[in-house]
Amino acid sequence: MKRRQFLFSSLVATAGSLLAPRVSLAQALPPGRKVIIIGAGLAGLASAYELRKLNYDVTIIEAQSSPGGRVHTFRNFEEPGLYAEAGAARIPRNHDLTLKYVREFSLPLEPFYPTEGKFIRVRGARTEQVGWEKFADSSMFVDLDEPDVWQKVRGGNDQLPRAFAQKLGKAIVYDAPVMQIEQESTRVTVKFKEKGTIRSMSSDILICAIPFTMLAKIEITPSFSVPRTEAIRSLEYDSASRVFIETKKRFWRDQQLNGYAFGEDAAEIWESTFGQPGTHGILQSYLRGGYSLDLMKMAESDRVGVTLGKLERIFPDLRPSFVKGISKCWSEDPWVLGAWAHPGDDTLKIAGTREGRIFFAGEHLSNHASWMQGALESAQRVVKEVASMPVTIGSS
Numbered sequence: 168m169k170r171r172q173f174l175f176s177s178l179v180a181t182a183g184s185l186l187a188p189r190v191s192l193a194q195a196l197p198p199g200r201k202v203i204i205i206g207a208g209l210a211g212l213a214s215a216y217e218l219r220k221l222n223y224d225v226t227i228i229e230a231q232s233s234p235g236g237r238v239h240t241f242r243n244f245e246e247p248g249l250y251a252e253a254g255a256a257r258i259p260r261n262h263d264l265t266l267k268y269v270r271e272f273s274l275p276l277e278p279f280y281p282t283e284g285k286f287i288r289v290r291g292a293r294t295e296q297v298g299w300e301k302f303a304d305s306s307m308f309v310d311l312d313e314p315d316v317w318q319k320v321r322g323g324n325d326q327l328p329r330a331f332a333q334k335l336g337k338a339i340v341y342d343a344p345v346m347q348i349e350q351e352s353t354r355v356t357v358k359f360k361e362k363g364t365i366r367s368m369s370s371d372i373l374i375c376a377i378p379f380t381m382l383a384k385i386e387i388t389p390s391f392s393v394p395r396t397e398a399i400r401s402l403e404y405d406s407a408s409r410v411f412i413e414t415k416k417r418f419w420r421d422q423q424l425n426g427y428a429f430g431e432d433a434a435e436i437w438e439s440t441f442g443q444p445g446t447h448g449i450l451q452s453y454l455r456g457g458y459s460l461d462l463m464k465m466a467e468s469d470r471v472g473v474t475l476g477k478l479e480r481i482f483p484d485l486r487p488s489f490v491k492g493i494s495k496c497w498s499e500d501p502w503v504l505g506a507w508a509h510p511g512d513d514t515l516k517i518a519g520t521r522e523g524r525i526f527f528a529g530e531h532l533s534n535h536a537s538w539m540q541g542a543l544e545s546a547q548r549v550v551k552e553v554a555s556m557p558v559t560i561g562s563s
């Protein structure tokens with residue numbers, strides 16, 4: 168990871184030093200220079216937001232009906248007002264770009280982890296009630312450090328992409344999956360389907376801010392270079408799944424438990440309703456890798472049933488309080504087909520390069536893959552690249 172961070176940082180630093188404009192961007196840019204961005208996840212939204220500050224005419228084309236991509240908050244629970252994160256959930260205090268935009272949009276933060284009550288960890292057939300230190304030591308995927316390292320947006324993390332989208336307004340075209348990208352010497356044309364009709368839109372610059380799993384499905388004319396095509400097709404996305412169990416009450420608190428645990432199948436278990444008002448509770452089981460893929464093979468009712476059974480071993484009073492269950496398996500999401508990617512050196516080498524008028528962004532092209540910070544870092548990079556591009560260009 169240290170080598171990867173060094174490589175990526177060197178690429179970005181080199182590009183910035185070589186291409187930095189000698190006059191202010193506002194003075195250098197021609198008015199109305201048009202940019203199309205594919206994807207209204209955080210990378211696409213932040214790119215559009217910052218480019219508009221630099222007087223670019225920006226349009227985002229988004230396949231889904233709402234912004235955010237994998238920053239996705241579930242709100243369809245039986246008790247009104249409750250919510251749980253189906254995607255990006257935690258914000259570490261050292262993720263400076265994420266926190267910058269949180270402050271810029273005046274979004275309130277609150278702790279992600281509780282400091283009161285006992286945590287639980289499952290080891291074999293034994294269930295232990297432990298304090299934070301032993302709980303944190305049991306983490307297999309993230310260095311938890313101290314509980315105050317971790318935060319979340321009060322009211323749901325989806326408020327961050329929605330804040331971007333509110334600023335961008337009608338610049339975002341929703342429910343418009345892209346089918347084809349055609350690049351010429353003077354423009355890029357995107358063909359997409361909107362309300363059953365094929366539409367075309369042309370621009371001076373195109374930013375692809377969608378997962379490579381989706382970019383690989385789009386017809387590209389002329390084709391990308393062989394190294395980029397191979398990087399797009401070969402990048403693997405990990406599997407991750409969440410199952411949410413809504414309960415009539417937060418009964419675990421009566422037992423001096425806080426609803427956080429490490430369970431079977433390397434599951435992280437969170438009380439999603441920690442910090443929320445209301446009576447009902449939500450326990451979330453978070454699976455990765457092969458455990459997630461095994462869950463994905465099941466019908467929805469079986470996913471909920473299996474999760475109930477495993478959580479019941481940790482919280483014996485769970486079943487009488489059960490209300491409903493919902494699952495989210497990112498590998499079956501048709502607009503991602505995976506949870507996140509961990510780019511190798513070959514992928515990072517193309518992170519700071521363009522193909523003619525086409526640029527690339529997304530968490531899969533950053534040093535913080537799988538985090539909101541990674542998407543925002545890639546946006547920061549691509550905005551610098553676009554702003555540094557000569558007004559008249561041929562190919563890279």
